[in-house]
Amino acid sequence: MKSEIRFFMTAMLALSGLALAQEYRATILGQVTDPTKSVVPKATVKATKQDTNVSKETITNDQGIYTIPGLDPGIYTVTIASSGFQTTRRTDIVLQVAEKLNLNVVLEVGQITQEVTVVGEQELVQTASASRGLVFDPIKVQELPLNGRQSYMLMRFSPGVTFDQRQFGSSGFSGTRAWDVNGSFTINGGRNGSNQFLLDGAPISTNGTFNVAPNVEAIQEFKVMVNTYDAQYARTGGGTVNTTLKSGTNEWHGSLFDFWRNRVLDANSRQNNASNQKRGFRNQHQFGGVIGGPLRRDKDFIMFSFEGFRELTPFPSVTSVPPMEIREGDFSKFIPAGQSSTIKVFDPMTSRPCTLPGTNCTSGGVYIRDAFPGNIIPKSRQSVVGQNIIKYYPAPNFTPTALSQNFVRGDNLGKYRYEQPIVKWDHVISDKHRFNTSYTWQDGSEYRNSNGFYPPAQNGNMTGTVRRDQVWKFAYDWLQNPTRIVHWQASYDRFVENFPDDSSGGEFTYDKLGIKNIPLVPTYPNKRAPRVQVSGYNEIFGNQYLNQSSRQQLNSQLYVAETRGRHSMKYGAEYAKLIRHNKSAGRSSGLFNFDTVWSRQHQGRRLSGVLDGASVADLLMGEMNSGYVDFNDSFLRREPYWGFYFQDDWKVNSKLTLNIGFRYDWQAGLTESHDRLVAGFNYNQVNQDLTSKVLPVWQKLAAADPNFPKAPSVIKGGLQFAGVGGVPRSIYDVDWSNIQPRIGVAYQFLPKTVMRGGFGIYHRTATQNSQTTGFSIQTPYIRSADGDLTPRPQTGNYSLENPWPDGLIVPYGNKLGINTNAGGGVSFDNRNRPIPRTYQWSYTLERELPWSMVLEASYVGSWTTHETKTIQLSAMGQADYEAAFKNPTFYQAAVTNPWYGILPANQPLGASPTISRENLLRRIPQFNSVQSAINPWGAVHYHGLQTRFEKRMMGARSKGGALTWVLAYTWSKQMETTNRQEYNFEWYKNFVDSVVTSADRSHNFQFVGIWDVPVGRGRAFGANMGKVGDAILGGWNTNWTLGYMSGVPLGAWTGWKYLCGDPRQVERTETQWFDRRTSCYAQNQPYEQQQLMPRFHQLRGHTAWQSDLAIAKKFAITERWNLELRGESFNFTNTPLRGDPASGNPSASDFGVLPVQQLNFPRNIQIGARLRF
Structure with missing residues (x-):
């Protein structure tokens, strides 16, 4: 790490002649004229921040043009002076984050000693830039009702922004706490996690989301920049969120706060009400303070903030557990909810080839089985391990309507805590030199029971997830002359996550389930119970998924800004280095998966219209569908990045401004400290070893049987590795095409009306982690020794008692070359990795209205290319797929396995003396699977109408009646190119479709506001009210949020066809969200092409209006001290948002039925106090 920092600092010194910064500070620009409209050259223009008395000064050029960049957001006085003219003072000029304020001034003839003062007069429409965005000023940030007080949750109220995370509560993914890290924001149709977040200009985003959210008391303001046609902003595929921290001032100011809630004031959840359970325990405190002031007046300013958070919160869980009546193996009387007949279970030991003609053979599969007599699994056929596992499921305690969710735990809790100190120091060296530095630190943890089961069957982060972030930033300004400023900054961000490896602290071991042996992984030796998945029911037992990761970013930026004539220019460069470390145990003690594969009548698929097969039956018999043990290595990845740009804001005349920019980025391919990476696939290298061993056997089998698949001429293809055999250490080819022109136009064609438009190209940060096959290995469970004719035995080797008797596949790194993981599956990233690029454009009309109101309407479009896709390369060719669709039994039939005895026995292709004919027809037959990732063939496109009606709060609030609001409405569509059949490359090419994305929300309406009730001392009514009357009637304030979004597009039922036209034709109810008639659905035949799109545009999930309210x-304690008491109600109307109806198997009991639980918080009421001075 020390060498990284030394290189970083050396590179930054080498950049001292060039510059780039992703600026959070504001710029004032304009033209100074006299009453005859003649320009006034060499006039002095000085901007002074009112709370610190720190100023910046420039002079107008020969055309009367001036620019003052690098101004911290705040309230300023601008003084303009020139010989022969009266001095003009413009006071209370509000500068917002990253704003370009056009401030034209007319000087009156007179003595320079005479002054003309104009208070608070400035444009509300943006006339200096085509960029668009919404600023959340200190009033909005600190006073809008904000559940969890996580500042970035305000982003969702901006036009063009969609927050598509719907699961709230204590799941840890709601984004409502500052502890949370959330990538669920899309801006202008960009992908989730493709935005850039800046904190005082320093990037705090390594993967398109924020690593830390500063507490609201420490934030000066932040801006959601939805269109940025300024070339200084980069590494985004959506938008940029630009945040600035508070600074100290010439007066000491601060606040102390505490926000508290408990269950007494909360409503109960819908799922608890449905099962007659009480509200869970709740206690939450969010506390802290901020203080800022001068160390030396006009020279040194300090700000310190701290926020702490402690929460015990209800996490009511609604899950599915096996019904008691089938836990002993008796299915004779069990009728699933919503069905009219019992489930039939079949004996896998009676499997035989299905050769007789008839429905049961042609529609099912290769093998057929007999039902258990009486539909009861005899005790002699049940596994001790399976019986032990099922005992740890809690008993059902809830009877839903046509739903499988039958266990509710209302007293389930989540536990969270974090601390966040922030410090910032601003120092003025002289009129020409100044610097500031800041440090942000946050540390938090969560404890969460995901399934709500009781120990030891619970899973989740029960031993504590830790998340920690620290950001250091240093910035230096040098005013070289009145028309040129140099700004340099460096920053370091380190984000760490530590997920636990177990829910029970390692106390519950696998022998307590009757398992005699699971091989130990040397790097993570333990005997914990494996994670168990039973299809249709919730998973049980611990995480066993130790994951320790860190993301670091070293960044330096330096810009030069200067004014020449009518041109305000910036130019320069940026350097960043991303460092990612990961250490993951995975499922080091195993994962067991049970489905219906062994209890169906046919092993390949379920019968249409017949309930055959039950996952509980497979569990009781001890017959796994799949399983594996992870044996993982750790990794340290590095990616350097350079960016260069030039930006020119050209004030053509008093009405027209052009923003012209050009940017070029270069991002090197990813490298790993010890070259522990797969670097592609060599399609042409002949595997001499396998060719010499398998071809004689294969050719002999083909000669003896004309229906046996023809042997290939040679066996070729395999993985290649970084730094081996002439392969570069970098696993991706450099994309040299990251050219990003930007252009914007702002034309003020009427005094209070402006037209703005622009176009730009943007390249986001590439965040792929790369493939590690060979260094991290999964040892799969081989479920059958005879090609799925019969399962493994119930006891002894290969049973649940000893699933991996041959031991684990040991990671061999790159030593085996193209033989790596032969007989199993391999994955690799495509070396050709062009950085995803977004083409973004907009056209805007903005009008200033009376009473400080602004109305804006915009058409916005975007198109992102080079989105990545994963395809399967080892599938059969298209001709074979077409033939297999006509005759699936032939292709699924078992034949002699030529790989048996040649490939490892613990790999799928080497485990059995027989193998399906399909496996021998694969184009790369020595691998069970060959997946190529990072194929740049995807695209996303977006079109939207975005409107904003904003009432700004101007002037002193003490006059009362102050009112501000933002009403935002977006009507849009977001589409992506996708494919219906990813397992076959040729069919992929033929079936490219455009479908709505999962983040698409056609309509998005948001309305937020703050109102000071105009009653009380200093306000419109009762301005002279006495102290007692003012204490009762004065000083009241209310604020609110109100929002509605269209529901999420529902996914199509994969593997099925819909036969009845429009699934919305039925009357929509909770138990029939769409057509549930089984006669309208038919299951796809084996090898049949999926006909339905992945998602429906016209079929959407549940949605409802949501509102928050605060009073x-x-x-006023003294003139300097005041106390604020707040009451906040989140989900004020207590309106539940429901989950999506199941859309998988039309014969399932919950198909088309809304789940019982709500996704959002029930109504929560919070009480808070804030003491200010």
């Missing part, structure tokens, strides 16, 4: 009362 506050301020008490």
